[in-house]
Amino acid sequence: MITLGLTxxxxxxxxxxxxMFAALGVPVWDADAAVHRLYAAGAAGARAIAELAPRAVGAExxxxxxxRDAVLADDTLLPRIEAAIHPLVAADREAFIADARAVGAPLVLLDIPLLFETGADAWVDRVAVVSAPVELQRARVLERPxxxxxxxxxxxxxxxxxxEKRRRxxxxxETGEGMDAxxxxxxxxxxSLTGADKQGSKSDDA
Structure with missing residues (x-):
């Protein structure tokens, strides 16, 4: 099975x-969605945050x-949060990969916003980068509330x-050329990936 990182x-x-990948039947794991699940009431991530920043956890x-306010007020808090949450996110990801492998999926997509920043490119088999002209990028983002x-x-x-992302x-x-493109x-x-030789992929060697 091939793991494709998307960033x-x-x-x-x-x-x-x-x-678009999901519409083609590719199993997709979303890092942000995993964090949202972990931060839900009673979830492992919420319990971990409650130990570190009790005021940041409520009924929901x-x-x-x-x-965010707690992190800004305490320079030592963010590293401790990352140390607690990153293993939980990794476990969620590995469970997803195991489930996909069990059903014989030839390809999975790992949607990781900070893929290069966190070094995740080292453990995926291939990397796809979504890009657009800078003018379009800024226009899209500045429309957000x-x-x-x-x-x-x-x-x-x-x-x-x-x-740099494109180079690596x-x-x-390219999304600047329209959704059809x-x-x-x-x-x-x-x-190209589902028809490729699967031997030697990092996920199969692990």
């Missing part, structure tokens, strides 16, 4: 592209705004630049 800077259309689970130029620049400063990718999916690119990637 892309903010506003590039990664979430829409992940749905983790309050992300309150957690509450988003400002300064906030966008701060987000981009924490991400690997798009040009096995596949680049992006969908065609996704279809081509799926065909």
């Amino acid at each position: 892309g800077s903010i506003g590039m259309g990664k979430s829409t592209t992940a749905k 689970g983790v309050d992300r705004a309150a957690l 509450g988003m400002t130029e300064a906030a966008l620049d701060a987000i981009l400063a924490r991400q690997v630049p798009d040009a 990718a096995d596949f680049v999916i 992006a969908r065609a690119a996704v279809h081509q990637i799926v065909e």
